[in-house]
Each structure stands twice: as C-alpha cells, then as structure tokens.
Amino acid sequence: MAMASQEGARGDDAWSEILASGGGGGGAHIRAVYVRRRAQEASRQRNADPRVGFAAGENRPSFAPIRRNSWNRSLSIRGRESIFFAPGTNIHPQQKPCGALKRPPKPCNRVKKTRGGPPDLRKEKAYFEEVDAFELIEESPSPKNFGTWTRGIEQNIIVHDLSAILERWKISKIARCATSGPLFDIMETPLVPSVLSNCSTDNYAGKGFKTPEKDRATRRTITSGYTSNSLKNISGETSIDASFSELKIKEEPTSIPSLSGEALTAFAQLLMVCGQSAPATLAEVLSAYCKLGSIVKLGEGTYGEVYRAGSTICKVVPFDGNSLVNGETQKKSEEELEEALLCLTLNNLRADRGDKGKEYSCNGFIETKDFWVCQGPYEPSLVSAWEDWDAKNGSENDHPNDFAKDQCYIIFVQADGGRDLEKFSLLDYNEARSLLLQVTATLAVAESACEFEHRDLHWGNILLARDEMPDKNRTMTVTLQGKKICARTFGLSVSIIDFTLSRINTGDAVLFFDLSKDPDLFKGPKGDRQAETYRKMKKITKEYWEESFPQTNVAWLIYLVDIVLQKKYETCTTKEEKELRSFKRRLSSCGSARDCLGDPIFSDMLSEEEEDVWPSAMPLL
Numbered sequence: 001m002a003m004a005s006q007e008g009a010r011g012d013d014a015w016s017e018i019l020a021s022g023g024g025g026g027g028a029h030i031r032a033v034y035v036r037r038r039a040q041e042a043s044r045q046r047n048a049d050p051r052v053g054f055a056a057g058e059n060r061p062s063f064a065p066i067r068r069n070s071w072n073r074s075l076s077i078r079g080r081e082s083i084f085f086a087p088g089t090n091i092h093p094q095q096k097p098c099g100a101l102k103r104p105p106k107p108c109n110r111v112k113k114t115r116g117g118p119p120d121l122r123k124e125k126a127y128f129e130e131v132d133a134f135e136l137i138e139e140s141p142s143p144k145n146f147g148t149w150t151r152g153i154e155q156n157i158i159v160h161d162l163s164a165i166l167e168r169w170k171i172s173k174i175a176r177c178a179t180s181g182p183l184f185d186i187m188e189t190p191l192v193p194s195v196l197s198n199c200s201t202d203n204y205a206g207k208g209f210k211t212p213e214k215d216r217a218t219r220r221t222i223t224s225g226y227t228s229n230s231l232k233n234i235s236g237e238t239s240i241d242a243s244f245s246e247l248k249i250k251e252e253p254t255s256i257p258s259l260s261g262e263a264l265t266a267f268a269q270l271l272m273v274c275g276q277s278a279p280a281t282l283a284e285v286l287s288a289y290c291k292l293g294s295i296v297k298l299g300e301g302t303y304g305e306v307y308r309a310g311s312t313i314c315k316v317v318p319f320d321g322n323s324l325v326n327g328e329t330q331k332k333s334e335e336e337l338e339e340a341l342l343c344l345t346l347n348n349l350r351a352d353r354g355d356k357g358k359e360y361s362c363n364g365f366i367e368t369k370d371f372w373v374c375q376g377p378y379e380p381s382l383v384s385a386w387e388d389w390d391a392k393n394g395s396e397n398d399h400p401n402d403f404a405k406d407q408c409y410i411i412f413v414q415a416d417g418g419r420d421l422e423k424f425s426l427l428d429y430n431e432a433r434s435l436l437l438q439v440t441a442t443l444a445v446a447e448s449a450c451e452f453e454h455r456d457l458h459w460g461n462i463l464l465a466r467d468e469m470p471d472k473n474r475t476m477t478v479t480l481q482g483k484k485i486c487a488r489t490f491g492l493s494v495s496i497i498d499f500t501l502s503r504i505n506t507g508d509a510v511l512f513f514d515l516s517k518d519p520d521l522f523k524g525p526k527g528d529r530q531a532e533t534y535r536k537m538k539k540i541t542k543e544y545w546e547e548s549f550p551q552t553n554v555a556w557l558i559y560l561v562d563i564v565l566q567k568k569y570e571t572c573t574t575k576e577e578k579e580l581r582s583f584k585r586r587l588s589s590c591g592s593a594r595d596c597l598g599d600p601i602f603s604d605m606l607s608e609e610e611e612d613v614w615p616s617a618m619p620l621l
C-alpha cells in the first residue's frame, strides 16, 4: 500500500515535471534511460552532446536525451541462471518471508552422485546418442548449406523442437555442473526420454505452468508427485529421498575424465539449435537475407548491433571471446543458449505456431525466425552500415573493427518490429491506449502461460509500427485461458523485444537473470522512471529473482503510462491526461498484468468475439 500511494504521488508529479521542463520546449530534465553498461568515456561524450533534447529523425522536441544516460554497472557480472523441476510437483504459490530482505544462501548443485564417486552418466550418454541422431535432422529443416542456398530465405520460419532442445540443454548442464562447479540449481530433474513428452511444445502452450512449491528455508523441493525416473538414473542409486536435492556435487574433474565427451558443450548445443555443424561466416549468413551492400544498422544495445537485412532484422551479438565489448565481458555460449531457449518458448505462444486450439496465445513478442552461429572477421558491409549509423546517431559502442579475427557471434534473426517507443511519436489517445492495451495483453498471456516477467521493459524494448493502410476497425486477438479476446489496435502493431533480464518457466525449468549480481542496476538516478522501476522490482521480489512475481510486469506498465504522459502526443487533452493518470493510480493496486487487462480504460476496446474487423455496431471514439 505504501508503495502504491508513493507511486500515485509520483504520478501526480509527472505532468508538472514535464511542464516545468518547458512543456515540450526542449527541456531534458526528465530522463528515461536505458540500462546500458558503457565505458565511462562514452558516457562523458553523451553528456556533452548538444543534441540532447531532440529525438533522432524527428523535428519536434523530445523529453528524452538523444544519447541515453546510464549508470555504472559491474563489468563482469553474469546473472543468467536456471532452476529445474519435475513436472507434477506441487504448484502452490510461494510464501514470501514477511519483511525479510535477507537473501537466502545460494543454493548449491543438487545432483546426487554415486557414493564415493562421480555421477554415472552412461544412461544419459546412450540417450544423448539416440536423441542427437534424430534431432540433428529434425532441427535442421532449413537448408543451411551455403552452396545450395537461394535468396528469399527471410520469408522462412524455422521450426525448432523446443522440448528436445530443452532436454538436451538440461542434461548437458547437469553434466557440466559436475565438472565446473555450482553453475545452477537442479531441483528435480527427470532425465529419460519418456518424460520429455510432458513438456512437449503443444502441451506447453496449453498448460499455464507454475513454479513448484519450495520450502524457502531449506530450498528443498517438495517431492510429492516425484517419479521413479528421477535422478537415480544419473546417480546410479535406487532410492530417492526428499533430501537428495540438497546434495552437492563437488568439483572432481580428475575423477570424471570422460564427462566432456558425454555431454555437449553449450557451444555445440548452440550450433545444434542453429542447425549447423560448424560456425558460418557473417557474410555467408547475411547474404542469404539480402545483398550485403543493402544492410542498414537500426540500433544498438549493450551487447548487440541490430541491422536490417532484407525484410528481416539481424541482431549480431559477440560471445565467448576474451576481449571486452563496449566495456563489458562477453556473454558465454551458455547464456546465449538460454536466451535462445527463452525466445523459442515465447515463439511458441504465437497463434500461428503449433496447436490451433491452444489455451494461451499472443503475437506481441517479437518473432524469432532463426539463429546462427558465426565466426571470423566482422563483415565489411556491416562495418560500413555501423559507420553510417555512427555518423548520424553517434554510437556508444566500440568500433566493430576492434573485434578479433576469430570472434564468435550469434545472430538472432527476427521479424521487423518497427521503431522503438523512444523514437516513435504517438498520434492520439487511441494510439496511446492501443500501445498500453497490447503490452498489457501480451504480458497477461505470457504471465499466465509461463510465468513470464520481462523485467526490463523500457522504451527501447517496445517496438511500434503503424499500418500502411490505416483501418480504425482492425483488431488483434489473444487467447487467455482458452478465451479469445479481440482488441482494437487503431492501426498500431506493438512488439516486445530484449529478454536478457526476463524470467520464464518453460515447463520444466525456470530461466531467470539474477539481478542481485548486478547491484549497480538499482543505483540509477533518484526520480528517474526507469531507475525507480528497477528499485520497485527489487522491493517486489525481495531479491528472490528466481521466483514468480507478476507484479513486476505491473511495475513496467506503470512506467509505460509515465512514458506516454512524458512523451505526450500532440492532441492530448486535459481529460485524456486525467484518464491516463487515474489509470496509472488504479494499476498500483493490481497484482499482475492480467489484473490490469480488466481496467475500464480498455473496456470499449475489448471484445470476446473472434472478429477480424471490429463489429460496425461498436461505437467508435
């Protein structure tokens, strides 16, 4: 409650802050910032930039600095983690310890080993060989054979076998943790192929997964519903008791010499997800999407450079190298693999994927069309696209020629989502509501289907596109618990991107980013909307980042209303501004995006019927 009233008070301030800043006259006091981890040099240059106050490519004043502010973050933190659990465990909501902000001790690895020796991975090896034999074919429906490629590949969508990829990842991770120390938690992990069917793609989409109940004090998994297929397969032991998951595998690399041969490395798995047997060059991949000379850089992030190649978007992210990139330690294969898993899980929510009658569907997350692993020098056409963008926008990233000649990259091939909200000008109240409704509905579906929380939904991570032929009656449909809901879009399409900090429950694993390893994230400027939202998340989660807290989605929706108020469309009336502000106040009492969807601000935009076009009888605003 305290937080709600505080937020309400801040909300009342939003408009007066804008007016105080010049009411659209170029003041740059309100800072909506990105979380970027840049070298201090870049930050100094940015602060000296005279163009602050005008949005790129627009001649109207903006309330945002063109160069984004950031605050320092540790250079070598690595926060992506995962927890496994068996399907069938109890699925009650977690009880939070009242007022206890102290973080529990870090859970240790929980694979049971054979007494006095290493885990026996023979069965997993046999399984692996079997699975690999057919999956290499299954996962490579696209002809990733450069010699025979033809242009036009960008229209193809590669279908990935998510459940098989997840299982392979899980097995390898268990094996790796046995040799490389405490990388992750395993709560309960069925490891035989027969259990895999429980998390098949189709089942997944209809389930609405919940994290199983855990005893917070001991971090022990509740074992009811546990099957005999469990970890005894790798431990070699026949009896399983409730405490097995607390056992820690000590590092015994010398006693398990063959492990690396039995479980695939994260790099090898990444190649498999990409349907490749070896890395390609950047030129080979990109030339399949367009003529290399036509590539244009669209944007940049902490790690990635984003280019348009033909009709698709390619996010090129260096990984596994030793050099710092943009002042940051490079991501590891394992992190890229987990981000790929997250993207695939969200892809499965798309209405056009898999089962037609799924319980949950939405198209509001950017579609990931494919992934590629590349290695070699940075492609010269990308370098010139990078330099063109730098000349116009001033890059905060390192020049790509700084990369080693044998640098590895992953390319996330995505649909084109349009312009990010930072650079997009909303036209009117209906567009503003359409933005808010689409983001709310998308989060509501993913939150209900797979406990998804974005956790970093700043205005650079929301993309918008306007219909070329505006149709005021156009709708989009989401499915929430089997119910189809039509929402008027007023000609806007909204896509959510960048799942680096996101949490998701894939059905048998929770993927999350441990933000407690990144304390500087919470040290952003006081009063800054984005920085305050990270702090709000910290308060909501009490730093149990692995747990499900749908209220973090609400925190970002409140941020989004602030941004809409901040950016202000030209036609904004006092009445509309009041509506938005009272919507924001009502959001403060919501516990999830799903709750927010029921807000009266959306009621005339929603219908339960499935219609391509809004019923003509509906009154238009």
Ligand SMILES: Nc1ncnc2c1ncn2[C@@H]1O[C@H](COP(=O)(O)OP(=O)(O)OP(=O)(O)O)[C@@H](O)[C@H]1O
Pocket: 034, 035, 036, 298, 299, 300, 301, 302, 303, 304, 305, 306, 313, 315, 366, 414, 415, 416, 417, 418, 419, 420, 460, 461, 463, 497, 498, 500
């Ligand atoms: N699919 C897409 N369609 C259009 N533009 C995109 C797309 N993906 C990314 N962009 C542009 O590139 C920018 C950076 O992308 P993104 O946020 O994915 O990079 P990142 O490295 O993950 O950034 P961050 O620093 O937030 O982690 C976005 O703000 C947007 O302007």
